[in-house]
Amino acid sequence: xxxxxxxLLLVIRLGAxxxxxxxxxxxxxxxxxxxxxxxxxxxEILQIPSDKNLYRIDAKIIAKTFELNGFELNISKTRxxxxxxxxxxxxxxxKQQLAHMLTEFYPAIHIQEIIITPRGYLAKxxxxxxxxxxxxxxxxxxGTFYVLDNEGLRHYLDYTVNAxxxxxxxxxxxxxxxxxxxxxxxxxxxxxxSFKDKPLTALPEHPSRFRxxxxxxxxxxxxxxxxxxxxxxxxxxxxxxxxxxxxIEFEATATQxxxxxxxxxxxxxxxxRAKAKVIGENRVELQ
Numbered sequence: 001x002x003x004x005x006x007x008l009l010l011v012i013r014l015g016a017x018x019x020x021x022x023x024x025x026x027x028x029x030x031x032x033x034x035x036x037x038x039x040x041x042x043x044e045i046l047q048i049p050s051d052k053n054l055y056r057i058d059a060k061i062i063a064k065t066f067e068l069n070g071f072e073l074n075i076s077k078t079r080x081x082x083x084x085x086x087x088x089x090x091x092x093x094x095k096q097q098l099a100h101m102l103t104e105f106y107p108a109i110h111i112q113e114i115i116i117t118p119r120g121y122l123a124k125x126x127x128x129x130x131x132x133x134x135x136x137x138x139x140x141x142x143g144t145f146y147v148l149d150n151e152g153l154r155h156y157l158d159y160t161v162n163a164x165x166x167x168x169x170x171x172x173x174x175x176x177x178x179x180x181x182x183x184x185x186x187x188x189x190x191x192x193x194s195f196k197d198k199p200l201t202a203l204p205e206h207p208s209r210f211r212x213x214x215x216x217x218x219x220x221x222x223x224x225x226x227x228x229x230x231x232x233x234x235x236x237x238x239x240x241x242x243x244x245x246x247x248i249e250f251e252a253t254a255t256q257x258x259x260x261x262x263x264x265x266x267x268x269x270x271x272x273r274a275k276a277k278v279i280g281e282n283r284v285e286l287q
Contacts, residue, residue: 016074017066019059024086024117032066035081043069048083053121055083087122094131094147098159105138106165106201109192113162118155119144126150131157139195163192168200168220173213180208180225190219197221229257230281237266239276241286252276254284263287 017036025034030045045065048055059075066073095114102109126149133145141161146154171186178184180203187201200220207228214224231237231254241248251269258264258278266276266284276284 016072018074019062019078019081021078021080022082022084024084026086030083032069032071035062039071041069041071053085057081057083084118085121087118089118089122089125091116093129094157097131098133098137098161101133102138102161102163105198106192108201109163109165111161111163115160115162116157117159118157120155122155138198141192141194161192164189165192165199166201168202170214170216170218170220172216174210176212177209179228180204180210185220195219195221197223200225227259229259229262229278231256231258231262231264231278231284233257235282237276238283239266239268239286240279240283252284258284 017039019035023030023035025048028048028050030048032039032041032043032045035045043065045062046057057080059073059078059081062081063073063075094116098114099111102111125147129147131145131147134143137143137145141163142159144156144158146156148154166187166189168185169188170184172184174184182203185203198221200222204225204227208225209228211224211226214220218224233254233256235254237252237254239250239252241250252266252274254264255267255273256264260278260280262278263275264278264284265273267273275287277287279285
């Protein structure tokens with residue numbers, strides 16, 4: 001019998017409605033379907049004072065009102081409910097700004113919708129309003145930014161971008177230092193969500209390789225790749241030695257990798273080692 005009661009309570013709990021922590025309102029009277037759109041019965045929940053633009057209430061009070069009307073709310077994850085008066089502002093200029101910024105990073109991004117929600121009531125914004133976004137805004141589809149009003153005060157807002165983006169994926173298992181190419185990668189359209197770094201939307205302009213081994217169908221970002229050095233370890237290099245107007249060249253072996261202008265160690269044919277600067281592909285200048 002006890003097990004049956006526990007199971008019954010669990011089923012009821014699973015069927016309970018859930019509340020969000022934040023709601024916007026235009027009417028000071030809040031009804032049940034303002035909080036739970038698919039609830040089959042409409043009844044009054046509360047009256048927000050007309051002089052309030054922000055209103056906070058204990059979730060238990062709202063849950064009790066639902067209970068009195070025959071419905072259960074699951075408030076295990078919500079302690080307080082915040083109501084914010086809807087701001088009568090056209091956010092189109094800021095949406096256009098964000099869309100332009102994203103398109104600069106991802107020319108092929110397809111944006112379906114941008115949603116902007118102020119964290120407090122905003123009656124108006126100044127002319128030529130400009131959003132100040134985090135420097136890594138391009139890594140996430142959601143985030144926070146602020147705008148300045150005419151008095152120089154900051155107002156914070158949240159944004160959500162619904163978009164898709166073509167991103168390079170590995171199409172097979174790849175090894176560390178393996179060259180990146182069209183044979184081991186493929187472009188796949190995915191929802192624009194959250195990335196650890198800027199995702200690759202095309203093969204890099206400069207020859208690149210993988211920093212580590214990766215599994216098939218893994219999203220590729222800048223942190224997964226590195227430019228292939230002009231000089232590789234244990235490969236022959238041509239060494240230039242400038243002596244006035246005379247340039248002397250001889251062969252040696254690189255004992256280190258090096259990108260352009262890196263200082264690496266080389267080993268001469270007599271076994272002696274020296275420092276040299278990378279000046280081109282398999283070419284160094286003796287230091």
